[in-house]
Amino acid sequence: MRFLVSTIGSRGEAQPVTALAVRLRALGNDVKVVAPPDFEDLVTGNGLDFTPVGPHLRTVTAVKLKPEDLGRLAEESVREQFRVVGQAARGADVLVAGGALQHATRSIAESINAHYVYASFCANTLPSPHHAPPAMLGRVPVNGTPEENLAQWDQQRHLFGSSRAAINAERAKLGLGPIDDVRDHIFGDAPWLAADPVLGPWPGPGDLVQTGAWLTDDQRPLAPELEAFLAAGEPPIYFGLGSMRGAQDAVDHAVEAARALGKRVVLQRGWADLRLTDDAADCLAIGEVNQQALFRRAAAVVHHGGAGTTTTAAAAGTPQIVLPHMYDQYYWGNQVERLNIGRSAKAVTTEVLAEALQLADQAAKVGTQVRTDGALVAAKRLMTL
Structure with missing residues (x-):
């Protein structure tokens, strides 16, 4: 056909x-x-x-x-x-x-x-x-x-x-x-x-x-720099807003919250070309990436709430924080809350991130139920x- x-x-x-x-x-x-x-x-x-x-x-x-x-x-x-x-x-x-x-x-x-x-x-x-x-x-x-x-x-x-x-x-x-x-x-x-x-x-x-x-079977390897970063410590917090024109202060809040909890950060620059405010070794900025591979190795996924990113994080069994901007993203934030696999918030605070990290077991359980x-x-x- x-x-x-x-x-x-x-x-x-x-x-x-x-x-x-x-x-x-x-x-x-x-x-x-x-x-x-x-x-x-x-x-x-x-x-x-x-x-x-x-x-x-x-x-x-x-x-x-x-x-x-x-x-x-x-x-x-x-x-x-x-x-x-x-x-x-x-x-x-x-x-x-x-x-x-x-x-x-x-x-x-x-x-x-x-x-x-x-x-x-x-x-x-x-x-x-x-x-x-x-x-x-x-x-x-x-x-x-x-x-x-x-x-x-x-x-x-x-x-x-x-x-x-x-x-x-x-x-x-x-x-x-x-x-x-x-x-x-x-x-x-x-x-x-x-x-x-x-x-x-x-x-x-x-x-x-x-x-x-409808999920792709992404087989792309992670970049050597990212692999080295992941291997150098505990699973990091992922932050990315995809095609959203996110405010730079959202990144700063997330990094501050992660550091307060002793966590590292992987920042995907996205269409907004987000940046880190310093070059400390506990954070890494990246471009396009195989999210399926990366999310499985993250402690939590902070994102804009797009359907694909929400589903990929859920399938990875990783807790997530949704920062909705528009259209269906508020719905996905509500669904993440309903299933208790993460939080929906206006910004990443230490309290919100700590709550999300406590949901790792529930996120892993739901991850086994997501169809691929x-x-x-x-x-x-x-x-x-």
């Missing part, structure tokens, strides 16, 4: 999409991946066909946009997605859209008579009376009664609608009729949930396909469409 798997999100969406594509190809399928140009090395490094879409996200997120720029960029994104996905999807049997803001994928699938599957990487990005929607535009919804939650979902629906005119203009070029509800159009009639059922279960109502998280075959489950099911 011929598959197109697409996303326009950050690494938290590009990585699971790549994991699915790897499994599909291993099962003998022809697979193409469409993702932002930032992730070309990730995709091609796994031997996959890669097509870039949109600008470099690392560059765009570094610029503080004015409100009047958002509408223009949204329209440009819609047109770009229709152009790129339309070309890459020629001859495809199944189109898989990974993550939100997939403006073109379902329309392209309609135009070529292909199957369409929308996959979410977090339960609270899909409507349910049992949870509030994710944080958007600086507003962090709070879980309430089923009626209150649904009301919050209705309030967020209009945020998707700003792209409706641009989508319908592109659909008209394909000979397709207009859509009214952008969110429901993107999610489709039967969305999938690519999240671990222990860490992020679907609360209902209704049944949906929950495959487990989600991408394979999804790939096999897609082949039955």
